Amino acid sequence: MSLNPDVRGSALAGRIAERLNARLQQTVRPPVALALSGGGDSMALLEVASDWARSAGRRLVAITVDHGLSPTSRDWSRTCARAAGAAGADWLERRWNGDKPVTGLPAAARRARHALIAEAAREVGAKVVLLAHTADDVAESDWMRSRGSTLGGLREWSPSPAWPEGRGLMLLRPMLGERREDLREWLGETGRDWIEDPGNADARFARSRARVALNPLPEGEGLRLAERSDAPSRKGEGRGLTGTHHTPHPFAQERRHAVVRSSPLPLGEGYEVDRSVRLPDLAAMLLCASGSTTPPRGDRLERLTARLNAGEDFTATLAGARIEARGTTVTVGREAGELRRRPAPDIALQPGVSAVWDGRYEITAREPDWIVTAAIGRLNALSRPDRAIVNTIPAWARGALPVLIRDGAPAPVLAWRQARVRSLAPRRLSLALGETTQESDLDRTIHGETAPPDLF
Template sequence: MRLDQVRAALDRRLDPASRAPLAVGFSGGGDSLFLLKTVLDWARPLDRPVLALVVDHQLQPQSTAWTAEAVAKARALGAAALGLTWTDRKPRTGLPAAARRARHALLATAAREAGARVMILGHTASDLAEGVAMRAEGSSVSNPRAWAPSPVWPEGRGLFVLRPLLALTRAEIREALTREGETWLDDPANLDLRYARARARAAGALAPPLPLREAPPPEVFEIDPAGAIRLPRDVVPAHLAAALLCASGAERPPRGDRLARLVERLRSGARFTATLAGARIEADQAVLICRDAGEAARGGLARLDLAPGACGVWDGRWEVVAGKTALAVVALRGRTSSLLAEQRARLSAIAPAVRPSLPVLLSLDGDAPGELVLDDLELEADGEARVRSLVPDRFKAAVGLLDQESVT
């Protein structure tokens, strides 16, 4: 069994000097049980805490009991454990995708609150093979990567996902657990042929695909303080998609056919302006990518209200922490004339396409909104509110520049 590859993946990605907890997605099934035991074996000599997170999707009558059993098992193995529940109304269509999104959001939120920077999940070579079969059937399920940013946004900001079991098949893992006398839970949904994964599993999708070849990080790019990204025209599609997501604050990447058409236009050398996935693209000698301020007319760039001391994310691009007074975060679009002359002068250094989607703060201390404040793009109210652009770190993570827990 290729346990050395699993250990190598943990050694490669994790920081042995860190004392932050390692979050592990744990269901009580065979893959996650093997994963939790492996992570605990790695972490114990380093005196590093491990937190097992168990998600109850509330899709099965027995799910509450299974969650309690999984939490108890994780604690018996030596991990801290926490049960999380998906309480939202379940959709009538697209349930598997909604459940995946909810699971990642619950895991990411709990991991961040615990101080973890890495969420470790138990995807295997068998999952890779099933994903190939599912996509052939028309599913939009993505290919799990060994190391990637959390797929949910903004809940997953600052959090990475590590999948160290991708070299092992499900059969190998269960053989190892059986030798150790372990038992595990089996989710009946894995046998429900209404779902694409169950059909792929029943069809015997066993042969893992060839390893993915990911594009190396870009050698040339710029991200300005306003969150606009500049790239060369020969940018590879994966990096272009990442720039569109990060600059727009969106979560879902552009469709492949639309992305391909945009790449083709960039390769042509033509000068043009376009919009895609909530981003504005201005192609000249280089490519400027920023938030599409036209989204405001379609309900985008929505106002964010924050109570004193509260933290929130505005438009998927800016993390805002209120000070002693309540705040509202709004787009600059249509409000430039309300700024002081000094503030308007500072805007001259920012590309015109970028300005309308900049955030500004309204102080809500009193019966009427207070004065708009914009100070070198570090927004303040009464000298205490804090604003941080999420675009730089998100883009660096998406293109592979942050490839270890300790790299910042």
């Protein structure tokens, strides 16, 4: 027995709206961003999110990325603009310009899309971006991962993978419990239209092959060749996805057991970690401490975790981070030696304009002509007060601190002396470890983001 289309649509929209209510705030100033491709999934999310935004008193900003990969992409953008306007949402477009890679195009396009969406969302002041992934996307990602893909797992609430563009930004996927076919059926019944991207049927791409392999069975129930999925399912629908287990990316986690750690060391340079730290938590710590975006190799991470668990004293480097294990104390921080082998680019600072240096610090100068660079090789030239501050952190970490230089200045100065400095690692780690569950958590102060005032 089938439900009346209006009832089914209302139930579907109601489930999605409930997930929005569970995560997002009402009647607050920052807007909510929504990634709008024009496909059926994002068009369905636009309809539900726009209704939710009106009732919640929130501004909704739809963001469309033109990848420049299709001759009809301009028409797609115009379709998205009209849809956003009809739904009462604001609309922004970003374009992926420049040369496109010959190999690895889907991954490169995904990275560019996340970065462009993150930049646009931060520009309008949004803290959360809505994405229209469904249960089908989860199954397809799992299918691809079981065949060697390094694609990260999809979670309802996770940090933006774009770094540093997505700093402090969360992604909300409120439709992971819904099937693609149900969303399109609902759109069709309500008179909405959407774009069908022919690239989705291109067998050169793993995502397209996954869709073919996971076609719904004739009766429309279940997924053929389905793999494990962590997407929420609706009880009794016969659409559970079971199979092989995978280890998700450390930055794509829902709330886990809290990692045992102390507050960041002064100036944001590192963390003290309990030896029993879990493997994915340690991976997240390494990336946050180093400012990197490439997860450490699994085999090397497993060996490092085993050494920690065994109580061994050692010094090691991994993913641009340094691990110092001595007795019960384990410290993780930036490996300053990496800045000799692969220097972080110097950045010319503009007064009042924030810049991210080495993926770890957001620096806003108060005066013109300052350049931020690494302290390594310049420590002895610092003033006596600055050296006293530097001495509050382990010796091996000091060279990774940011200092400011400029023509005519007698010596470098610690960046905190002449600029507003925010350490990005504490908040990045908090979000990576699943310590936030909703938008209101993003307003709280994270200890360690700014240096203790008594240091200066």
